[in-house]
Amino acid sequence: MSPIAAKESGQLCQRPDCGGRYQLAERGQLYCDACGLAPVVSADGSIGDSRTSRRLPQASEGRDSAGSSGSRSSRSSTSRSSRRSVSGRLARSEAGAAAGPMVIVRGTRSPKTTRLRLGAGLVTMPSVPRPDPRSAVLKNPEVPERKRFCGNHECGARVGRSRQGRPGRTEGFCTKCGHPYSFVPKLRPGDLVKDQYRIAGCLAHGGLGWIYLAVDTAVSDRWVVLKGLLDTGDEDAMAAAISERRFLAEIEHSSIVRIYNFVEHLDPRTGSMDGYIVMEYVGGQSLKQIANARRTPEGRRDPLPVEQACAYGIEALEALAYLHGRNLLYCDFKVDNAIQQDDQLKLIDLGAVRRMGDTESPVYSTGGYQAPELIERGASVASDLYTVARTLAVMTFDFQGYTSVFADSLPDPEHIEVFREYESFYRFLVRGTDPDPEARFASAEEMAEQLTGVLREIVAVRTGQPQPAVSQLFGPERGVVDTEPLRAPADGVSRLGARSIRWRSRGNEAAPPTASPTPPVAPPDPREIGLALPLTLVDPEDSNAGFLAGLMASAPTELIIALRQAPTDSVERRLREVRARLGLTDPASGVAARARLAELREHYPGDWRVVWHHGLVSLVEGDLATAAEAFDAVYDAFPGEVAPKLALAVCAEWLGQFDNAADYYELVWACDPSHVSAAFGLARVRLTTGDRAGAVAVLESVPETSAYHTAARVAAVRARLREGPTGEDALPELLAAGHQVVLLRGAGLEPSLSEQLSCEVLGRALDWLLAEATEQPGRLRPQLRLMDVPLDETGVRKGLERSFRRLARLAPTSSERTELVEAANRFRPRTWV
Template sequence: MPLCNRPDCGRGEIDEDGFCPECDRRPLRRRRPVPRASAAGPAHGVSVGVAQVRPDPWYGLGLIDADHAPEPPDERPAPAGPVAEEHRFCLNPVCARPVGRGHDGEPGRTAGFCARCGTRFDFAQLQGLTIAGRYDVERLLDSGAYGTAYLVHDRNLETRVVLKALHRSVARTARHERDVLVGLRHDSIVRILGYEPEGPHLVLEYVPGAPLCAREDDRLETLLGHGLRILQALDYLHARGLLHCDVKPLNIIRFREEGSAGSARPLDRVRLIDFGAVRSQEEAGPVVAYTKAYAPPEGDPEHLGPTPGFDLYGLGRTLEEVCGPYGTERAAPGVDSLMLLIERATDTAVPQRRFVSARQFGEQLSGVVRQIVAAPPTARQVARPSALFGPMTEPLHGGLGAARPLGHWVRAAAGDTWPTMPAPFSCPGPRHIAAALPTPLSDPDDPRVGDPAGTALAESRLALRRGDTTRAARALARSELPDWHWLHAWYSGLLALAREDVPRAVRHFTEVRRSLPGELIPQLALGLCAEVLDDREVARSHYGTVFDTTPALGAAGFGLARVHLLAARRAEAVATAERLTQEFRYEREARVAAVRLLITVPGAPPVRRPEEGDLARARAALDGLHADDAVTAALRAEIQYAAFLGTHDGLPLSDAVRELGAHASTEQEYMALVDLANRLRPLLEWRWPRRSGRTGHSRIGPKPDTLRS
């Protein structure tokens, strides 16, 4: 038997139905690799990667702290009296016509005979009703056009179960629902226990809970965790070629599940119920049974040829309803991303933008959860490789993570006045940003990104790295991706940066963020663009979200530190750099940045000169830096320069510049530093020696000195 070829499984033997018993999914289809480009195409190693499968798109569940489970529902006995009129149907399964209904302002009869088939009915009392000789009805759970569900006591099993009878197309629908449920085994899907031909009725497990909704004390990530569990159930269902077709809060039961023996607390769980509208993905014809408020609008392609997207739309509307109260504070961590996620899931203007698989939806939803739990009080950061973007190793510190170049001191020596120094750091330029941003991977759920499109995008990326924007634009056009596609928008943004059209790049990266709200790279790109445009508050917002979520993206940390300092928040800037030192990849640059941020004055107010305490911290941090001699000398000179701005005592700065001379690369630089050190020496008063018969005189001037190597 062939083995499962999925990377996150790779061990199960495929059964006769084509499924892996280990991961409960079909094996991946073999895809042809992207051919190596010719001389005119992209070079080897520069291509759009192809992610064959999304590894664990449900990882957001592991980030959610166990929340308190809901209290069991108050199961009071059904009130005495007749069954409500909306629940009265003929007991003859062939007829199932509404009976006992009122008209002309008069109430309906509680007992009588069906006008169509003559079957007797009596709805005077619900309690005491027994079905099939073994199910004692306790109360009505739900009733609608397609079925009625009762909570009953099973005499044989001595437990409570749900008995579901259908009103229309009873025999076929009940058998269909029965056949579907019999083959399903998933923790988030209701289980079938039996089938009663009388009625007929389905016998389902009783889940003592309530329809999914937000409680007063619910945390947002808890509700999103339930969304992930339902996505897992839908992924399981869709892998078996089935569609639920009626995903809505009423069909998602939230319940209290007791943990194993010795467990500290019960679990908060959900189950997907009511499979009365289930259908095969291969079934032809439009969708018939659905709830209008949770289904795509009429005329949408999903109605004529439903796909898994039909269920995903319903879940998007469900999250919109359940999480609606949280959407009023879009500035709260992760909330804006959540709203963008819901907008994509329920997009009716461009239906192709919607999610096409539960795993695609789950990857972005997990990313949103990661952004939410990164904020206090949870403050949980997770470094996780992106499923859609390659790695980003360039720190983009803009000079902040390195010592001030020796050339700055040389140019200062050539000035007519002192002190005059270039800016200590700067935001990376647009072209530098375009070259540093990572290469995207192909979307494993998107059939539009095949070999031709992947080759065209790889050629566009290579042309951008060579600075050939014309060729890059032509290659992007050959990909034939629609303008709204996130890959097209991403490459368009890189192209705009390469042409230094930053406002256009912002528009394209905003479109990428709308499509991928759970990803951090688009937010990082928007933060960099905002800093280039000197929109510091927007830059701080994007940088803060990325850095709080995962400090491993060091470019966000350096950018946040720069923005903090320019806004006169020196303490926050230093704290950001010190936090970044915990990331091994950027530890050295971050330690240098922490020293410089303590003493740097980037330019005009509102940034004030460092205080004596800042200078003392910088000297202490420099002693523990263990950098090479050139870096240490440059940082020591910068510390003395900061002190000089406050005290105007040039002697310590002169000594520091003298130390820099040992690292000059040319004689010209060396002589410039010699002159600078001499100009910084304090003015001294000295006298000529007295001679016999003459009066000595004095003059003021600098003491000659030279640098010693």
């Protein structure tokens, strides 16, 4: 800080009609905390006199005051109690449970985000080059008649309109209230403002007045923008301008337009002293221009790709988080107020920015974007977040009626393709535009984190490339339940080769029996999979966070004892106890867990962690419909998280909703391959619905880096052997299964499992050979080999005999050894010796 700044900070403003004091901004400059003007510094470094500042009026064209009738919107008739997911999935009515979904109204912490380039490192955004600033100057700056309204926000009547063939007047007085209006630019090309800024022309007409392009002759002829006022008779517009000047000196962020100065200029035509904000010139295109430039071959509007819109939303939320961290509210985010230049997004209009808790200044917002509670409750963080969600909706589909019929609601997802295709995106918008401000995202950081998760999911689905990320709410899955959904029966004999053992003993020439349908693959036990679902991470602000982080006990009984030593009671301690009691098989522990959970629900009814654990308890107890409702509520609250989708997939599988289960399992697996249970679950569902090839594909997609890679390949072999194609169509699957067994054997598969798989493959091959011999006797085919034996009856029988004898040597008991030797003898081909 300079000595002059240090000396003069706190001094009374030099302007006699102000009364404010000079404050020091972050960049070292002084500004008045009342009028926002910088002091005039004389040559000796002292603060000198200046012309008296004038009150600057404004008009509200293009932006409706929250107090005006034109911007008033009613509360949405769609409440959270009636909201459904995209397809009404997992409704509680299936199990006859009581109606009424669970509602999460608050989170526990705001995730920390790290700013990335536009696109969040996930999307390559189309670059918008910075054009020659001169090309943006309007040749004939005029305000269209349809946009001319009285500047008195209590009136808002149409002014300057054509009558009886005569064009509308650009200056005059409102015929309804007598308020003066002017739509004529006050600065012309060549005018010099403050002996420093030479006007090049008009760029646009905004809600608070004309915007001019100028050259800063004192600073390397850089391009700047001067923003003036619409007319000189609006007290609210003047107040908004003063509010803007007061806050802009504090704002310095790469995604928010930078303010350089505030100057006054004498209008020689009227004699009035007009004020202008001098700000950074941001070339490029606004989101409105980018969206409007997209057209279908028929000329209709083509919405932005949803991933591109999400990238814009993440960048905007990062800028809003900065403002909220400084106790400022943006109030008027929309497609007009953000410009993309190169690969960066900037908020350009700060006219509506206000302090949090300011109940005196008028709130400026735009119909169709403003939150429904804005009129009655005023601006808040929640209302700011609402505008971002509405902007995303406007950009991603043809949102007809968003300022009228759907002024504070969303269309039914059945009619919107992007909602049907991306359920998580729809749920994100639903929470972001919830009529209840308390039910929206808790902060811009949390909203950006969830939108990033939704974007990862969309990119993964569209590109086929996983986009995993570390969750800030959930830990990793605790295990993969039922990794052998097609395992052999307990007697060690192949399930698929068992028919051969039953009927094809040595010398028996009977025909093979008719194959019975393959039974569906049963899902794992709800208790086991409930205990394997991810745990919620401990809130670092919880009073027991440090104590819980240091707990070394892992067994449920030991953990319950250790939790009694916690220094204080807290939500996290109780949740950890509930989770530990679920791990006990004693019925009394389940009753105790339910009691602890009931206490938490009574004291913390909207806490998402309590709702999640309610789902876990219900799942472990087998109440799948109630569990689905709880997990669905968590999905509503955090649409960018993987864990709720995985839990819903399990519930859907058990409820017999195989299409929903497959959708959720596939979504989780496509986005984050670390959740291997999704791959096994998707394979089970596909096998149950007859998609054997799809089940094999997903099992073989488990990467080699996974600890479950071998288990997945073993399950893929067994999936290939299930009842499927017959005749020649079955041959490729047999050969592929045998090839996989050879590869697994070479990779070090344990001998007993290797020989068991060999028995299963060879048993299925023997079934196929005998059926072929019955249906097409005497047919000759090229000699093939399956694993290391010839693919004919004699070769396969020899292979079976050898594998069963090897299994007998590895058998742990004499009874099993005897049974396996007898099986080897029965399969041995007929010989003369």
